[in-house]
Amino acid sequence: MGNEESVFFSRVLTELTLSFHIIYATIGVGIPLMIMIAQWVGIKKQDEHYILLARRWARGFVITVAVGVVTGTAIGLQLSLLWPNFMELAGNVIALPLFMETFAFFFEAIFLGIYLYTWDRFENQKKHMLLLIPVAIGASFSAIFITMVNAFMNAPQGFDIVNGQLVNINPILAMFTPAMPTKVAHVLSTAYMTSAFVLASIGAYRLLKGSNHIYHKKALLLTMKIGLIFSIATAVIGDFSGKYLAEYQPEKLAAAEWHFETEEGAPLMLYGVLDDGEVKYAIKIPYALSILAHSNPNAEVIGLDQFPEDEIPPLYIHYLFDLMVTIGMWMTALSLIYVLGTWFKMRFVSSKWFRWLIVLGGPLSIIAIEAGWWFAEVGRQPWILRGIMRTEDAATSSGQVDLMLLLFAGLYLVLAIGSIIVLTRMFRKNPVEQELADRELEKEGELQ
Amino acid sequence: MTLEIIGISVLWLFLFGYVIVASIDFGAGFFNAYSLFRGKQHILTRIIQRYLSPVWEVTNVFLVFFFVGIVGFFPKTAYYYGTILLVPASIAVVLLAIRGSYYAFTTYGGLRQKRWTYLYGLSGLFIPASLSIVLTISEGGFVSETSAGLELDYWALFTSPLTWSIVVLSIAAVLYISAVFLTWYANKANDEPATELLRKYALIWAVPAIVTATGIIVELRDHNPEHFSRLMDLWWLFGVSFILFAGTVYLIWKRKLYGLAFGLLTGQFFVAFFAYGISHYPYLLYPHLTIYDGFTNEAMAIALIIAFIAGLGLLLPSLYLLLRLFLFNKDYVQGKRDDHA
Numbered sequence: 001m002g003n004e005e006s007v008f009f010s011r012v013l014t015e016l017t018l019s020f021h022i023i024y025a026t027i028g029v030g031i032p033l034m035i036m037i038a039q040w041v042g043i044k045k046q047d048e049h050y051i052l053l054a055r056r057w058a059r060g061f062v063i064t065v066a067v068g069v070v071t072g073t074a075i076g077l078q079l080s081l082l083w084p085n086f087m088e089l090a091g092n093v094i095a096l097p098l099f100m101e102t103f104a105f106f107f108e109a110i111f112l113g114i115y116l117y118t119w120d121r122f123e124n125q126k127k128h129m130l131l132l133i134p135v136a137i138g139a140s141f142s143a144i145f146i147t148m149v150n151a152f153m154n155a156p157q158g159f160d161i162v163n164g165q166l167v168n169i170n171p172i173l174a175m176f177t178p179a180m181p182t183k184v185a186h187v188l189s190t191a192y193m194t195s196a197f198v199l200a201s202i203g204a205y206r207l208l209k210g211s212n213h214i215y216h217k218k219a220l221l222l223t224m225k226i227g228l229i230f231s232i233a234t235a236v237i238g239d240f241s242g243k244y245l246a247e248y249q250p251e252k253l254a255a256a257e258w259h260f261e262t263e264e265g266a267p268l269m270l271y272g273v274l275d276d277g278e279v280k281y282a283i284k285i286p287y288a289l290s291i292l293a294h295s296n297p298n299a300e301v302i303g304l305d306q307f308p309e310d311e312i313p314p315l316y317i318h319y320l321f322d323l324m325v326t327i328g329m330w331m332t333a334l335s336l337i338y339v340l341g342t343w344f345k346m347r348f349v350s351s352k353w354f355r356w357l358i359v360l361g362g363p364l365s366i367i368a369i370e371a372g373w374w375f376a377e378v379g380r381q382p383w384i385l386r387g388i389m390r391t392e393d394a395a396t397s398s399g400q401v402d403l404m405l406l407l408f409a410g411l412y413l414v415l416a417i418g419s420i421i422v423l424t425r426m427f428r429k430n431p432v433e434q435e436l437a438d439r440e441l442e443k444e445g446e447l448q
Numbered sequence: 449m450t451l452e453i454i455g456i457s458v459l460w461l462f463l464f465g466y467v468i469v470a471s472i473d474f475g476a477g478f479f480n481a482y483s484l485f486r487g488k489q490h491i492l493t494r495i496i497q498r499y500l501s502p503v504w505e506v507t508n509v510f511l512v513f514f515f516v517g518i519v520g521f522f523p524k525t526a527y528y529y530g531t532i533l534l535v536p537a538s539i540a541v542v543l544l545a546i547r548g549s550y551y552a553f554t555t556y557g558g559l560r561q562k563r564w565t566y567l568y569g570l571s572g573l574f575i576p577a578s579l580s581i582v583l584t585i586s587e588g589g590f591v592s593e594t595s596a597g598l599e600l601d602y603w604a605l606f607t608s609p610l611t612w613s614i615v616v617l618s619i620a621a622v623l624y625i626s627a628v629f630l631t632w633y634a635n636k637a638n639d640e641p642a643t644e645l646l647r648k649y650a651l652i653w654a655v656p657a658i659v660t661a662t663g664i665i666v667e668l669r670d671h672n673p674e675h676f677s678r679l680m681d682l683w684w685l686f687g688v689s690f691i692l693f694a695g696t697v698y699l700i701w702k703r704k705l706y707g708l709a710f711g712l713l714t715g716q717f718f719v720a721f722f723a724y725g726i727s728h729y730p731y732l733l734y735p736h737l738t739i740y741d742g743f744t745n746e747a748m749a750i751a752l753i754i755a756f757i758a759g760l761g762l763l764l765p766s767l768y769l770l771l772r773l774f775l776f777n778k779d780y781v782q783g784k785r786d787d788h789a
Binding site for chain 2: 408
């Protein structure tokens with residue numbers, strides 16, 4: 001296998017692992033917060049339903065965490081196995097957040113084990129809920145530290161290269177790159193948003209499939225409210241991300257927006273097709289790109305004409321970007337309508353077709369996460385470390401990457417099928433009506 | 449003490465932690481599968497599920513900590529070992545995935561299938577085998593550095609007696625460590641039949657563990673004389689280790705003080721593991737890479753050590769809480785409590 005093939009298969013394998021891992025990772029970051037909110041509401045309102053909600057979510061969550069641990073270990077090792085040259089450099093400069101991530105995860109894993117196995121062990125429910133705080137903190141900090149590494153790849157700083165040698169290394173500066181604040185905030189808020197919409201999707205599905213229990217209605221309203229809050233946050237952060245890109249990675253923004261010529265008062269292109277370098281059939285919003293990039297309709301936005309041909313990312317990222325933004329907007333609108341509709345007691349929010357839209361929102365949110373990460377990663381190409389190391393120079397020289405790709409593809413297939421079967425079985429075998437009835441019986445037993 | 453030494457000591461300590469906790473986990477899975485095969489599953493399953501289920505993710509983090517830490521402290525290992533280990537490490541990841549999915553699907557998810565239990569049990573033997581190959585490679589003689597990059601000579605690796613002795617040692621050690629620990633745990637749970645069965649396993653596996661360990665030292669004399677002579681300089685440490693080993697076997701044999709027996713066993717492996725590690729110094733990979741030319745810059749090393757100390761301050765109390773709730777809590781160990789979500 002020539003080196004070009006090694007690079008190609010290394011990219012495919014990394015993309016496969018990350019695309020699979022990010023589903024579990026996103027859920028893993030977001031769900032602990034949802035469980036915590038549900039349990040807190042349950043304790044506050046003295047409402048058994050919310051407590052049971054927390055408990056059932058926790059039961060499903062542990063399965064996604066277990067798979068996430070596995071895929072996370074895979075990507076952690078693959079970084080060194082597939083990109084040894086990059087990791088040698090990265091190890092020198094950005095190892096600190098990677099190292100701290102393992103601590104954050106360690107912390108999370110310990111308290112998750114305790115939390116799961118101590119339901120009903122404490123007299124005071126609040127004490128049990130407190131155990132979830134380190135889980136949620138650990139999960140979110142894992143995301144923060146890992147995203148710091150990704151931010152570093154987009155806007156490397158904290159070192160100098162003199163005659164091919166790394167000098168003046170400052171690990172703290174490398175962690176706090178200009179890309180860091182918007183990226184970290186975006187990853188966190190979309191993880192919470194996606195988790196809320198995935199859970200909402202499950203609740204809506206149960207309601208559609210015959211169970212008209214108030215439990216599911218409470219779950220649905222709670223998750224849609226949380227989803228709405230975080231989708232608004234995501235939109236605000238998205239605006240800041242645009243400004244970051246315009247300032248520090250203009251080629252990424254320009255490629256995503258098909259903005260070829262540097263100009264003032266730049267319009268925003270949505271969708272469309274490229275025909276010989278001409279944008280056709282696109283929805284054109286005048287001045288919108290200038291506003292996104294600089295908060296000023298007349299500001300100048302740098303176009304792709306400012307960059308050499310071999311430093312421009314693939315132009316298909318335009319569609320990834322549009323897909324991500326469209327789904328984000330759609331989910332914001334959907335949850336806003338649902339929450340308002342519920343407040344004003346409008347009938348249509350509990351109609352079948354509306355609930356199907358909410359069901360659809362779960363998978364759509366996951367697609368938005370995927371599109372977002374593909375955009376983030378492909379949009380940085382040809383660089384693995386922007387401006388410093390090209391992806392093709394970072395890959396392994398090993399000739400067996402294609403075999404490993406098959407091996408891992410098989411593994412992920414088994415894991416995907418397994419987690420779907422187990423999760424559906426778990427909740428089908430023990431429907432919430434059954435469990436509520438069981439708990440009633442148990443309580444009566446204790447009173448006697 | 450130089451920063452290099454501090455770095456490698458921290459990593460070696462975590463690897464030792466992984467060896468112990470993972471061995472318990474791997475061996476337990478194997479004994480569980482074996483007793484299912486022999487139709488005696490009821491004896492062990494309960495013990496294993498009670499201890500392992502809450503802690504397995506913690507076990508896995510020890511390994512992640514080690515390989516993330518070594519790239520942090522010694523970035524050149526990413527280049528050397530990253531290039532060489534693509535295949536063995538990928539296989540180990542897939543095997544680890546089988547274990548993780550066993551917990552996810554069988555223990556948490558209620559998917560009870562014999563196939564998973566067998567796969568889970570066997571993976572517990574193959575993981576130490578595939579991971580221990582790294583130790584063999586680190587002894588040198590299997591890697592060549594050419595202009596095209598690094599090349600691992602699989603043929604030489606898999607025909608070397610050293611490789612296979614280390615593989616056998618890793619498996620025997622896993623089963624031995626696990627059996628001793630579980631004897632203690634079963635005894636705490638007042639589970640007489642399980643204690644007897646595990647005690648028998650502990651005594652059986654003590655023999656191959658000590659024989660292969662001795663054999664490997666002899667084989668190193670031919671394979672890597674430099675390492676061998678440094679091992680010999682530390683003969684007294686191996687002597688201490690052997691005395692601790694004898695103590696463990698004696699206590700298990702006499703059915704006395706199982707807790708102390710496990711303590712002695714930990715001591716035995718600690719001393720031997722560090723004696724091996726010290727004698728390996730200064731090489732990370734014979735003869736290509738030492739801890740000095742593979743070390744990171746000073747700023748990063750200090751940052752990592754500070755992060756490590758802060759992290760430990762957070763972890764040790766949490767680990768203590770975990771152990772107190774699941775390992776040292778009588779009600780839980782004896783199965784009187786089950787508060788799973």
